[in-house]
Amino acid sequence: MSGRGGILGTLFGKKGEKNFKTLCVRPPYGTQSTLFEGRCVTCHDTPCVNACPSEIIFLDAAHTPCLDFAKGGCSFCEACAQACPKEVLNVETGTNVLPIYAKIDILACMAWHQSLCNSCLDGCDVHAIRFLGLFRPNIDVDACNGCGGCVKFCPCEAITMRAKEEA
Numbered sequence: 148m149s150g151r152g153g154i155l156g157t158l159f160g161k162k163g164e165k166n167f168k169t170l171c172v173r174p175p176y177g178t179q180s181t182l183f184e185g186r187c188v189t190c191h192d193t194p195c196v197n198a199c200p201s202e203i204i205f206l207d208a209a210h211t212p213c214l215d216f217a218k219g220g221c222s223f224c225e226a227c228a229q230a231c232p233k234e235v236l237n238v239e240t241g242t243n244v245l246p247i248y249a250k251i252d253i254l255a256c257m258a259w260h261q262s263l264c265n266s267c268l269d270g271c272d273v274h275a276i277r278f279l280g281l282f283r284p285n286i287d288v289d290a291c292n293g294c295g296g297c298v299k300f301c302p303c304e305a306i307t308m309r310a311k312e313e314a
């Protein structure tokens with residue numbers, strides 16, 4: 148695969164290219180973007196969905212897989228790719244980079260409004276969330292690996308995942 152567009156095309160559905168609020172993030176290890184629409188539609192028994200230990204893969208209306216970070220984060224465990232019978236996901240030839248990052252809505256975040264909260268820290272294994280003292284958290288975009296693990300920990304739904312091209 149070559150070029151940034153190729154990577155983004157592999158990992159995002161069409162909705163996500165236009166509006167981050169409806170971002171469809173593909174599972175990691177995607178090989179070519181066209182394969183999701185070309186092959187997943189004929190895939191039976193949802194093996195990738197069933198394989199994900201975090202239970203974050205769902206099929207959209209087009210019967211192609213996307214990640215639901217409200218349920219949890221991706222651990223890059225490779226299980227979805229191992230289960231894929233159609234080479235849409237492949238550990239050897241696909242990319243394990245999720246070109247997305249977490250963003251905190253400072254209007255919704257309690258810790259930006261003098262309330263003590265750091266629940267999102269519990270979901271971030273790579274320490275990408277930085278507080279100023281006890282307050283005002285922000286995401287270090289360079290450190291964030293796009294796993295989405297922080298999203299479900301936020302009681303205010305203040306964290307959304309966005310395409311890196313929006314950074």
Ligand code: SF4
Pocket residue numbers: 174175198199200201202203204214220221222223224225226227228
């Ligand atoms: S790599 Fe693992 S956690 Fe991530 S989507 Fe695939 S099965 Fe789920």
Ligand code: SF4
Pocket residue numbers: 220248249270271272273274275276286290291292293294295296297298
């Ligand atoms: S800040 Fe980034 S790396 Fe940390 S949990 Fe959230 S999405 Fe994952």
Ligand code: SF4
Pocket residue numbers: 251255256257258259264265266267268284300301302303304305306
């Ligand atoms: S969990 Fe949500 S409300 Fe709490 S500090 Fe993190 S982003 Fe702010």
